[in-house]
Amino acid sequence: MTGWIWFWAIVKILCVVLLAPLMAGWVKWLKCKLQNRQGPAPWQPYLDLQRLARKQVVLADTASPIFRIAPYIVFSVTIIAVSAVPVITVKLPIAALADVIALVGFLALARFFLSLAGMDVGTAFGGMGSSREVTISSLAEPALLMAFFTLAMNVSSTNLSTVISHLAQQHFTLYPSLIFSSLGLILVAIAETGRIPIDNPATHLELTMIHEAMILEYSGRHLALMEWAAMLKLTLYSLLIVNLIVPYGVALTLDPGDLAFAALIVTVKLFIWSCFLAVSETVQAKMRLFRAPQFLGLAFILTLLGMMSHIILEVQ
């Protein structure tokens, strides 16, 4: 029995990793349609990744070993982070590996190496991207942790499986803390996955880009890994948002019928979330970099308010 659980856990990780490009491509396609553009097909990222993986790597002569190991570390760490997130069931053997704090730690570790890689070649672009990335994430990360803490205090556990299964079984009540922390979580997710209005995944304009600036010197399979890790991160945050804010429909048992139903529900939830993302990216413009702190400050205040209201109003 335990062997099967592990098998399914690995299948789950593989599914998320393999479907992440589709998620990114789908959001892009939807955005193009909303903006009256033709746009590439949703499966275009697969073709891009395949092309990149086949191409020869061209390395800058100033690059150090950090530049070469960073893509592998970033990608592997993101996979480990994915493994801790319940997708369709809360019966997760790997849940003991890491809780939400460790999850945030993994994302921070990936970002650490990504930013180092940006500084490695010694060009102005890379340094600029790294500097902006660490600035934005140093504001976003506390907000993210606060949002998680509020949920964790609600069920007095930081284990994601426990949190989601408690929330799903709880009698539905619209707590103020949940509203505040959900809003904060969404703002953080937008900032951390490099979407409009903080960063624009489609741009290569030097004054605006963050993520693209850091990976500007990458090519071939290294670039493929970096791009894939970014898509994986988008999927990871999407899953966190849909499963934490609307935990209903996540299977609490390993019954095949439940699992199939849960898979369907998660797909629907992700569909709604991606529509929201595409619409929000269509109606907004990118912010100036120095307005980003206000955006993230709002996220931090919201999550802090969520936690305060939980402690002051909701703890009996």
Add this chain to the structure above:
Amino acid sequence: MALNIAQFAVLATLCSAVAPLVFLRLPYLQIRISFLLLGVSGIAAAWAGGLALLSRTTEQLILPLGLPWLHVYLRLDPLSGFFLFIVGFITFIAACYGPGYTREYIGGPNSVGPLTLFTGLFVGGMFLVLLAADAFSFMLAWELMSVASYFLVVFQHHQEENRRAAFIYLLMAVVGGAFLFLAFGVLAAFSDSFSFAAMQTAPLSPTWASIAFGFAFVGFGLKAGIVPLHVWLPQAHPVAPSHISALMSGVMLKVAVYGFIRFVYGLLGGIQWQWGVLVLLIGSASAVLGVLYALMQHDLKRLLAYHSVENIGIIYIGLGLSMIFSATNHMEIAALALIAALYHCLNHALFKSLLFFGAGAILQQSRQHDMEKMGGLIKKMPVTAFCFLIGCISISALPPFNGFVSEWLTFQAALQGPILRSGIIGAMIPVAAAMLALTGALAAACFVKVYGVIFLGRARSPEIAEARDPSFGMQLSQVILAICCLGFGIFPTWTVRALNTIPQNLMGAGLAGGAADGWLWLTPVSSQTASYGGLAVFFALLVCWLIVFAFLHQPQRDNRIRIAPTWDCGFGSLNSRMQYTATSFAMPIRRIFSFVWLIFEKVEPAVEGKGPRYLLKISDRFWLMIYVPIGKLMLKLAERTAFIQGGNLRVYLCYSFFTLLFLLWVIV
């Protein structure tokens, strides 16, 4: 047994201080002997400390030294054993590092004699502070530690800056010592004895206990470097020789933390929740302000010194939580928070020494301590670069290294806040948790800057391009510490289990969970609440890496890499001045948190013959807001009272005589 080994360690340090003075003419031999004996004493101390911690015993001894009614009490219990282990271990590593590092001082402007003498006395002082079990010998050892370290800070006294830093350090140490005298004085007055055993049972009223706590908080806080008492730290730590910086930052601050824990938990007892709130608030402020000030530095060692303020803040957050929980009688959570704080003490000692050793290696090789002149060192000093990277990851609290475990434990304790059922404290704890989260994120940002600017990119000055990996001993000590950083990160359960004896000993309660699910999973409260498997994470990471690597390097493909010049957009070759510098890297953060610092920024336009100039000066707000006014006030008072100094010897003798009479009258 353990106490005998500890006494041997103290004797060995004193020998390492005195023995080399015989060979004043042979500086090489002098260094060798001194560090050999220091290393032996370090091993002995670590052994004794580990033995006391693991065997869970308390050993006592009364030495018939000193005045007839004032014997020296020595005691080694798990708490002092743990700190003795830290001090001893780092001393041993510093002794491996020292010979290579101090070689450059031979033939320099300063003789190495004072260095070996005061290093031995300094380490011996720290050992004795940990072993002392009465206020009298505690204070003697404490002052020995302070004064000896003053001479180490002022070692390169031909530089004006060093003398100034050392003077401020001495001044703060004296003030701190005075506060400790007052704190112990309160306890001694109520117990009629100087021994800790008597002080423990002293019948203190809550008010007097709070007063004693206040004195101890300031006294130990001055040495630990909490905000706003930290101003000496970023000045004194960078100017000492690097192995001494490592000992001061990594270890001496921990001795102050030990003193604080011993005083509050061991001597005062009856902890009040208000104390915990104070410690929590000051800890949060130290953590955030420490890392923000560190971000603005571009002198590597000063940056690391500010990070010590940050890490002491994190330790104080843990202590504050522990005090609040134990005051409200939630002993298990209090034990968890105390273990988190102690674990962070160990971790900080490891990675901060590692980083200071790395900084020392760079300093020795390139004579450069300004980060703006470094760059590209990873290719010149691969071993140092690799170890420094591990230090950076550990101090940024990233998994699977050790810094993450202790911050994770602190978060777990903070998340138990709602059980307090009190609005005010309940709201305070999440704010502290938020500050801790902010600190972690900013520390990661800071160490991306540090590593990126120093080791990556292109060399920014010719001296840096000449740097090489340092001598074998200096490399070895860094490698050992790097391995320890990983080891304490992936095997946290054993450490937590060993540390569990300390709260059991001090508060009578330990962790129930600990390692309920086996040694692989760290489950401080229960496995339902939270778990973390460091080793599993490490292996999962390796497996993922291997799979991805194998997948991308399929044999039928051409996997060769082409090396080419960096694309310069067709504008001509790139040079090292086009890179982001430490200052420009931190610029967005400087702009966001601009209210924290006093920033002086000015652009001078180009005049003929000279290009435009950019001036930036960032100063410590606390120095100007608190210390400069105090200094002015003291000067003014001194001017007013100067008239009593007539310069006549008989008048001075008269003063002494009347003071003596007055004191006798007070006592009688």
